[in-house]
Amino acid sequence: MELLFFVDERLPKALTDRFEELANEVSIIYKNASVIYAGSTPISGISGSYFTNAGSIIRTTAEYGTQRDAGRMIGKIFEKLRRDGRRVVFFTTSDITRYSGDSGYLNFVFGCTDPTGIVISMARFKQYPLETQMIILSGLVMHEIGHVFNVAGDTMRANTVYNIGMHCTDECCVMQQGLTAEQIRKNFSRTWKAHGKSRDLAGRYYCTLCREDIDRATSVRPLMPKRKATTTVRPPMPKRKATTTVPAPMPKRKTTTTVPAQLPPRRAEH
Numbered sequence: 001m002e003l004l005f006f007v008d009e010r011l012p013k014a015l016t017d018r019f020e021e022l023a024n025e026v027s028i029i030y031k032n033a034s035v036i037y038a039g040s041t042p043i044s045g046i047s048g049s050y051f052t053n054a055g056s057i058i059r060t061t062a063e064y065g066t067q068r069d070a071g072r073m074i075g076k077i078f079e080k081l082r083r084d085g086r087r088v089v090f091f092t093t094s095d096i097t098r099y100s101g102d103s104g105y106l107n108f109v110f111g112c113t114d115p116t117g118i119v120i121s122m123a124r125f126k127q128y129p130l131e132t133q134m135i136i137l138s139g140l141v142m143h144e145i146g147h148v149f150n151v152a153g154d155t156m157r158a159n160t161v162y163n164i165g166m167h168c169t170d171e172c173c174v175m176q177q178g179l180t181a182e183q184i185r186k187n188f189s190r191t192w193k194a195h196g197k198s199r200d201l202a203g204r205y206y207c208t209l210c211r212e213d214i215d216r217a218t219s220v221r222p223l224m225p226k227r228k229a230t231t232t233v234r235p236p237m238p239k240r241k242a243t244t245t246v247p248a249p250m251p252k253r254k255t256t257t258t259v260p261a262q263l264p265p266r267r268a269e270h
């Protein structure tokens, strides 16, 4: 799967400086993901703020300023950037929300994911020191990418729970659910404190069971004689059909195996 990260150029430099490394970490942890960080100009002549501004203004609050519709941003990103098999992850400066059928617009969301793209907002974490914001940013990225690969998505697994989407209950895992900025800060700080210095990159963020999910989602099946099916082997997911690649200004990476991910319907989650 190809992942394209890009940012609104108005994000603080201390945060955007971390993206190259984050993109690298995601490629190492998710062996079949090819991650490209396109900076704030994902397409020639268009900068990140163009996509933020594509989200219509829903409300303005004293605390978080202008709140925009992340669904609209995803629509605009799809229109301009989407290639089949590639997922686009955009980091906006604006507070965001999304429309949710019966309930209308939600109060806010930290992230908005649909099959065509992901938008993540740091707007509600501005009150924390930059160092804390970095930990939150890294956790949010690993959490959202985890959803893309269906990490902690198995209802039968020992430590998963349905809480506005499938999540992990391990206190030191980024796949925990957090519904407020403070909960998220606590969760990710705890995870970072417990394993942040670990040499095992995946172990810095995910619990053992979530790492097993990652291994399953990213392992390339070797050409070996057929094994007997056992209950521990997951059935392979249907392959996505190969598609024609539209030329784009981004540097090309090697073709990767695409694991179609099932995204749970999301509300005020991150």
Ligand SMILES: [Zn+2]
Binding pocket: 152, 168, 169, 170, 173, 174, 175, 176, 206, 207, 208, 209, 210
């Ligand atoms: Zn976990």
Ligand SMILES: [Zn+2]
Binding pocket: 143, 147, 165, 167, 176, 177, 269, 270
């Ligand atoms: Zn989540």
